[in-house]
Amino acid sequence: GCPRLCRRLEGETARAVLANADTLLFDCDGVLWRGEAAVSGAAAALGKLAAAGKRLCYVTNNSGRTRAAYTEKLRRLGFPPAELRHIFSSAFCAARYLRQALPPGAAAYVLGSPALAAELEAVGIPHLGPGPAALPGPAPADWVQAPLDPAVRAVLVGFDEHFSYAKLCQALRYLLRGGPDCLLVGTNRDHRLPLEGGAGIPGTGCLVKAVETAAQREAFIVGKPNRFMFDCVAGEFRVDPARTIMVGDRLDTDILMGNDCGLTTLLTLTGVTTLDEARGHRDSGCPARHGLVPDYYVDSIADLLPALGE
Ligand code: PLP
Numbered sequence: 001g002c003p004r005l006c007r008r009l010e011g012e013t014a015r016a017v018l019a020n021a022d023t024l025l026f027d028c029d030g031v032l033w034r035g036e037a038a039v040s041g042a043a044a045a046l047g048k049l050a051a052a053g054k055r056l057c058y059v060t061n062n063s064g065r066t067r068a069a070y071t072e073k074l075r076r077l078g079f080p081p082a083e084l085r086h087i088f089s090s091a092f093c094a095a096r097y098l099r100q101a102l103p104p105g106a107a108a109y110v111l112g113s114p115a116l117a118a119e120l121e122a123v124g125i126p127h128l129g130p131g132p133a134a135l136p137g138p139a140p141a142d143w144v145q146a147p148l149d150p151a152v153r154a155v156l157v158g159f160d161e162h163f164s165y166a167k168l169c170q171a172l173r174y175l176l177r178g179g180p181d182c183l184l185v186g187t188n189r190d191h192r193l194p195l196e197g198g199a200g201i202p203g204t205g206c207l208v209k210a211v212e213t214a215a216q217r218e219a220f221i222v223g224k225p226n227r228f229m230f231d232c233v234a235g236e237f238r239v240d241p242a243r244t245i246m247v248g249d250r251l252d253t254d255i256l257m258g259n260d261c262g263l264t265t266l267l268t269l270t271g272v273t274t275l276d277e278a279r280g281h282r283d284s285g286c287p288a289r290h291g292l293v294p295d296y297y298v299d300s301i302a303d304l305l306p307a308l309g310e
C-alpha cells in the first residue's frame with residue numbers, strides 16, 4: 001500500500017478520517033490517562049465520539065485489572081459509559097485464549113495478579129499461583145520435590161509483582177513435565193512500564209523472557225502487537241478494518257498491531273513516544289521499520305475536539 005506518512009491529524013483531514021470511521025480502538029495508559037490522572041480533554045473527546053455514534057473499544061496490554069475495574073475507572077474519570085464487552089484487556093483476552101485452547105477441566109499455573117486470576121475464574125479455568133510463593137525447601141535441589149498439580153496444562157505469565165525464583169522454578173517444572181502439551185502463554189511483552197517523570201519499572205516482557213529462557217521455548221503472546229486482541233474485538237463486533245482507527249501511544253505495540261490488522265493508525269504524544277521517534281522510522285527507508293510508522297499523529301486526543309464540531 002501507500003507509505004504511511006505520520007501526518008498531523010487536523011482540519012479537513014481530521015473531519016474526513018473521523019467521518020469514515022465507525023469504530024475507534026483506544027489504548028488506555030498514555031492515551032486516555034496517565035496513572036490515575038485523565039489526559040486533559042480526553043473524556044470530552046470520547047464523549048463527542050460516542051455522541052456521534054462511534055463504537056469505542058478499549059484495548060490494553062495491562063493484565064493487572066479486570067474488565068470491571070476498567071469500566072469503573074472510565075466512569076470515575078468522566079469517560080462515556082462502557083460495557084464489559086467493550087473492554088479488551090490482556091487479562092481477559094488471555095482467559096479467552098486459554099478457554100479455547102485448553103481441554104475442559106485443565107488448570108493453569110499463573111504468574112500474575114489477582115485480576116488475571118479473576119478473569120480465569122470468570123471463564124471457568126482453575127488456576128494456582130497468584131500471590132507470594134514460599135520457597136519450597138531450604139536448597140534448590142529440594143525444590144523439585146514440591147508437589148505439582150496434575151490438572152495443570154498451561155503456564156500463564158502476566159504482570160506479577162510477586163514474581164520470584166521459586167515461581168520460575170515451578171513454572172519450568174510444569175513446562176518440562178507437560179512438554180509441548182503444556183501451553184506457555186504471556187499476556188504481553190512490554191519491556192517497561194512508564195511512570196511519571198520519565199521513570200520506568202520492568203514490564204511483563206521481562207517476566208515472560210525469564211520463563212522462556214528457562215524453558216527454552218517461545219510463549220504465545222496475547223497482547224499487542226499480536227493480532228489476537230484485534231481478533232477478539234472482531235469476534236465480538238462486526239468491525240471493518242477499513243473503518244476502524246487504532247489510537248495508541250506506543251509504536252511497537254499499538255501502532256504495529258493497528259498497521260498489521262489494516263486499521264488506520266493514530267499516534268498520540270501524551271504517552272511514551274516522541275514525534276522524532278516516529279519520524280525516524282518513517283525516514284529510515286527501512287522496510288522492517290515501516291510497521292512502526294502511524295498514518296497520523298496528534299499531540300493529544302483532545303486535539304480531535306475541533307473536528308468533532310467543538
Ligand atoms: N502492563 C501493566 C502492568 C501496566 O500497568 C500498563 C500500564 O499501566 C501496561 C501494561 C500498558 O497498558 P496500555 O496497553 O494500556 O498502555
Ligand code: CA
Pocket residue numbers: 027028029030031248249250271
Ligand atoms: Ca499505552
